[in-house]
Amino acid sequence: MMNKTAQIKKNHQLIKLRKLVIVSILIGFLSAFLGISLKKITEYYEEIFFHEVSVHPIFYIVFPVFGLSVIYFLRQYLFKKKENKGIKEVFESTASKSKNLPSYKIPSHFINGLLTVIFGGSTGIEVSTVVATATIGSVAHEKENVFRQYKTELICAGVAAGVTALFSSPIAGVLFAFEVISRKVTRAFIISNLIAVSIAFGLLTILKEEPLFAVSISTWHLKAIPYFILLGILAGMNSVYLTRCVLFFKSQFGKIGTHYYKIILGSAVLSLSLFFFPQLYGEGYHAIKGIFGNAHQTQLTITLAFTFIGILILKPIVTSITLASGGDGGVFAPSLFIGAFLGLLLASILNSFFHVNVIPVNFMIIGMAAVLSASIHAPFTAIFLVCGLTNDYTLFLPIMVVCLISKYTAKMIYPYTVYSYSPSLIK
Structure with a gap:
């Protein structure tokens, strides 16, 4: 009798494992x-629209109002009047x-994230991707009774694959799922996340996706x-400023x-800022690529410093x-x-004032990892993501050291991130 029960149990475990795989x-x-589709479509349209803006500056006024209005109407008439709360959801x-994450979250985050960025909203598609891919995991867990207990694991698998697709780093995908979302490792987490990021990485390889930034680090x-x-320390302080701004x-x-007042007010600020600082348009990767290109010959003038x-x-x-007036995105980009x-x-x-001869490109890359680490309190995600x-x-x-310093600097000044803060904590 015991053998039979053990056998049934074993078979059940195998079926569960097979279904999980x-x-x-x-x-x-x-x-x-x-993730890859959203990235490709966003890059494609953002480039065209950004070019239009630089030729006809009148679009600096048109695009933000138009983008935020379309998102608002879509939300009203298509996506059940629900605000997108980002990773908090x-x-x-x-x-x-x-x-559970309702399935309309997949198209709503995909479309709203795309529209926000291509019309100049100063954020990135990362959070839209994370919520949409988390929803894929959530929907999958509802389909079979077997998966009821694996909800977090399957949501994490979706997120890990999405982050892998955006940043070509499977390690960053798994670490983000662990550090930010699940915070615990189970056997199911390891199995589902490793499989999901392997598939994602396989897809990237077939599509021959290039790294986002082509930089040579000697x-x-x-x-x-x-100086690192x-x-x-500066990165930690800057990330707290970012977090406090978003919450404020x-x-x-x-x-x-x-x-509609939110949209008009938001667009007005956005249009003005973009007009004077076109680098702020969209997720800003075009601006980062631009300064990577000529980082080594940057001579600091007063104008440049300002x-x-x-x-x-x-x-x-x-x-x-951008986020407060209805745009979809987060603090990643x-x-x-x-x-x-x-x-x-x-x-x-x-280099200009103290003649230290540091390598500017190194500072840019370490800076990127450090501010990200401090903004989401996930140093290891930041390290592998930027690498x-x-x-x-x-x-x-150096990235590892600086990411830990920036995270703890930020935590000392202000213990919350955009994700972990909730108004009830303060009362």
Whole structure:
């Protein structure tokens, strides 16, 4: 009798495992496909629209109003009048047994994330991708009774595949799912996430996806360590400024009753900022590529210094207003953007005034990882994500040190991230 029960149990476990493997392959493929498609479509249209804007500046006024209005009407008439709350929705879903991510979240985040960025909203498609791919996992878990207990694992598998698709780094995908969403590792988590990111990475390989930034990193010097530490502290401070901006503007805009006033106010600020600082258009990767291209010959002039400082002060405000007035996105791309400009500014100041001869490109890459690490409190995700972006691990050690410094600097100043803050914590 005992043998029979044991046998049935064993068979049941095998069936469960087989189903988990199949569903992880499906989630991995669909999430990666969604992530890559969103990235490609966004890049394609953003380039065209950005070119239009630079030729006819009148579009600086037209695009933001148009983009935010279309998103608003879509939300009203197509997507059940629900506000997109970003990654918080994923947390709410993994924390409760009954709350699931409804399937309309897949098209709503895909379309709204795309429209936000191509019409100039100063954020990225990362969070839209994360929520849409988490929804793929959530929908899969509802389909079979067997998966009821694996809800978090399957949501994480979707997210990990989505992050892999965006940043060509499977390690960053799994680490993001672990550090930000699940915070615990189970056997099912390992199986489903490894399968999902492998499928995603396979798809990237077939499509011959290039790393986002083509940069050549030659070396780094021990004498630069004190300056790296300084960069880590500055990155932590900048990320807190970003977090506080997002929370502040969201709560201020929340007091505006009529949604159309939010759109008009948000678009006005966005149009003005973009007109003076076109680098702030969309997710800003075009601007990062531009400064990577001529980082080594950047001579710091007063105008350039003020441009950089202006960008560092304005970017968090413009990102926050994009999100507060109804845009879809998060702090991923803005963190990378702020980090790159912060790193270049610091390196240029050190080289121009103190003749230290640091390597500007290194500071940009480390800066990107450091601000991201501090903004989402996930240092290991940031390390592998930025190494994946450049497809280069030369700076692994300094990035690791600086990411930890920036995270703890940020935590000392302000213990919450955009994801972990909720108004009830403060009362």
